[in-house]
Amino acid sequence: MKPIKLLLVSPCQGAYGGIEAFVLAVAEAVRKEPDFEVRVCFKKTKHFARQPSLKTMLQNEPVEFCERADKDLAGAIRWADVVHLQNASPDVVALAKLLRKRLVLTIHNYMPRELNAHRILWRLSAKFADARWYNSQFVWDTWEGDRKRPGSRKVATTSKLPEGWTRPDERAGFAFIGRWIANKGIDTLLDAYTQADLDRDKWPLVLMGDGPLRSLIEYAIQRRGVTGIRVLGFVDEETKAQQMKKTRWVVVPPNTREDFGLTAIEARHLGVPCIITRDGGLPEAGGRQALSCEPGDVAGLAKLLEQASQMSEAEYAERAHLTREELAIELEPIEFYARAYRRILQAEPVEGT
Secondary structure, three states: OOOOOEEEEEEEOOOOOHHHHHHHHHHHHHHOOOOEEEEEEEEEEEOOOOOHHEEEEEOOEEEEOOOOOOOHHHHHHHHHEEEEEEOOOHHHHHHHHOOOEEEEEEEEOOOOOOOOOOHHHHHHOOOOEEEEEEOHHHHHHHHHOOOOOOEEEEEOOOOOOOOOOOHHHHOOEEEOOOOOOOHHHHHHHHHHHHHOOOOOOOOOOOOOOOOHHHHHHHHHHHOOOOOOOOEEOOOHHHHHHHHHHOEEEEEEEEEEEEEEEOHHHHHHOOOOOOOEEOOOOOHHHHHOOHHHHOOOOOHHHHHHHHHHHHOOOHHHHHHHHHHHHHHHHHOOOOOOOHHHHHHOOOOOOOOOO
């Protein structure tokens, strides 16, 4: 029997982030299915600049790069039976429909209220998909409002989640992992940690990741003389998992309508509860056991750090167990994707739509 040819297409700015992690996780899972053949194509965005983080994470990964609507992209789509596109890039949608390919979208980014020609084109493109999977209810509502289309549903995105469990009483401090850009809130976290009344020896803060703000953050730490902070910079998946497992709280403080929040999902899978901002889809990712404040609220975040440090061992242990148990119910198993592709190819309704 001929294998099902799956093409995963994703925009890429040149750095390794949540979308790239999701695509690679789906590709790895589907390749294990005997009836599939899988290709991954990263489509370079306008200001694409390949970062060391991407090169590191793509070692030994069979990934192709293409330009917008170029012959390589067209050839890959022509090869495929099913195209799984990340977001609703009009050029990919047009090629898939022109070549009569089954098309499924995972929508990662919210749709702003202020419409322009570009956003209207993206909305129109999304209508041509055989299925639309939104990574959060927040994102789904911005695209489809109160009138949801047939073939649309929420499917929380995931990645190759880290495994393990550290006893709650053996964990210490806080951790941040993410791109060091303004909307991720690392500057807010630094201000909050500086203000919080904490024993910094018992409650250290580990900062992981890289980005444009790194030199400014490191300078601010040095100038203020803040103790208790370790800057690890970009780390590989194994190091990230080890650091997350032994921290008591992962802090995820974005401030510009975060679409979902993969870092919170990874932390919860390890049984590590999160401190989050009520930003976009992040409360969905952080779950019911998270501590939360408003985005950009330095004083509010400082109080949450203090609350976390004063929490009893019994309450913390219960939150740690519950956050992992609740996540297992909230996430679709990675096997969902292969089953859905088969049904789409057979023109059957996709489960849950």
